[in-house]
Amino acid sequence: MGRRERCVIENDDVICDVFATTATTAIALEFSYLPGKSVDGYDIIFHRLHEMEPSKYVFEAGVKLLFMTVDACLSERGPQPGYIFLFDMRGVKFGHLTRVSISALRKFFQYVQEAMPVRMRAIHVLNTEPVMDKLMLLCRPFMDKKFFDMLKFHNKNEDLEKFYETVIPRSSLPPDYGGTLPDTQTLHRNCMKQMTLLDSYFKAEEEQRIAALPDKKREKAMERAFKNLDID
Numbered sequence: 001m002g003r004r005e006r007c008v009i010e011n012d013d014v015i016c017d018v019f020a021t022t023a024t025t026a027i028a029l030e031f032s033y034l035p036g037k038s039v040d041g042y043d044i045i046f047h048r049l050h051e052m053e054p055s056k057y058v059f060e061a062g063v064k065l066l067f068m069t070v071d072a073c074l075s076e077r078g079p080q081p082g083y084i085f086l087f088d089m090r091g092v093k094f095g096h097l098t099r100v101s102i103s104a105l106r107k108f109f110q111y112v113q114e115a116m117p118v119r120m121r122a123i124h125v126l127n128t129e130p131v132m133d134k135l136m137l138l139c140r141p142f143m144d145k146k147f148f149d150m151l152k153f154h155n156k157n158e159d160l161e162k163f164y165e166t167v168i169p170r171s172s173l174p175p176d177y178g179g180t181l182p183d184t185q186t187l188h189r190n191c192m193k194q195m196t197l198l199d200s201y202f203k204a205e206e207e208q209r210i211a212a213l214p215d216k217k218r219e220k221a222m223e224r225a226f227k228n229l230d231i232d
Contacts, residue, residue, distance in 0.1 A: 025061040027051070030184045032191035033073035034086075036172025042121050043073055043080045044168060046187070048088035054095030063108050068202065070118055072194045075201070082121035084168065088176075090127040090156075097134060109142035120150065124167065126177065127156045 028051040034044040047066055049057070070083070112120070125132075132153070140148070154163065160178060164170050173179025174187060181187065195202075 024056070025058050026065060026192060028056040028058075029062055029065060030188040031065055031069050032184075032187040033069055033076075034172055034174075034187065035181060036169070038084050038121075038168050038172065039166055040082070040121070042082040042084050043077065044084050044086055044172060045069055045073065046086045046088075046174075046184075048184070049091045049096075050185075050188075052091035052093075054093065054099060057096050057099055059100045060104050063104070067111075067116070068195055068198075069191060070116065071202075072191065072198055074118065075198055076194060080118070082119045084121055085123045086126065086168070087123070088126045089129045089132060092129050092131055092135075094131050094134065097131065097138065100138065102138075105138060106142050109139070109147070113144055113147050120147075122152060122167070123147075123150050124152045124154065124163075126154045128153050 028049070029047065030050045031045075031047045034046055036044070038044055045066070047062075047069070073080075073083075152167075154160070164173075164178070170179045172181065174181045174184045176184060182190075
């Protein structure tokens with residue numbers, strides 16, 4: 001069994017799982033793989049809050065949707081030389097941090113750093129809020145040096161001209177960031193449509209992942225998947 005497979009099995013409650021991504025969670029966030037490329041030709045994964053109320057935020061489901069976005073990008077475009085992750089901190093407050101468990105955070109970083117099937121080149125965090133210091137206190141113990149060195153922070157008053165020239169051009173960004181792409185909600189809806197087309201893939205992956213679990217974990221995973229099924 002390879003390193004990625006072991007990591008997926010060990011972190012089964014955080015890895016992509018179509019059954020646990022509810023419509024409510026998808027509405028509370030905005031995420032997409034952007035149509036354009038970075039200056040260096042990398043794909044761009046975008047993620048931010050849509051609804052700012054902390055009670056609407058579910059960390060585990062948001063993580064699964066992020067990983068599903070990566071899978072949807074891979075499915076459509078195939079392997080790429082690299083990926084930039086673009087996170088917007090707009091609206092993030094202390095109440096959101098209280099909804100993140102240390103266990104889930106540890107598993108998230110383990111998967112991202114050891115098993116995610118893409119080459120992460122940089123992580124840019126826009127519109128940093130005062131809560132960023134507290135967030136880093138939570139996250140830093142789980143980051144290796146390579147991951148930490150990829151982090152780049154941009155405050156809300158920063159002039160982004162250098163960012164456009166050296167990282168992501170305006171042609172590859174939504175209007176909220178000075179770009180010329182469609183608005184973030186349109187990009188989000190397009191990404192959701194692509195995920196819907198991959199429904200059978202996500203379900204097959206889920207079944208395969210559950211089948212590889214030890215008996216006790218398998219029973220819990222099946223119970224969790226059943227509880228989260230959307231009933232029409």
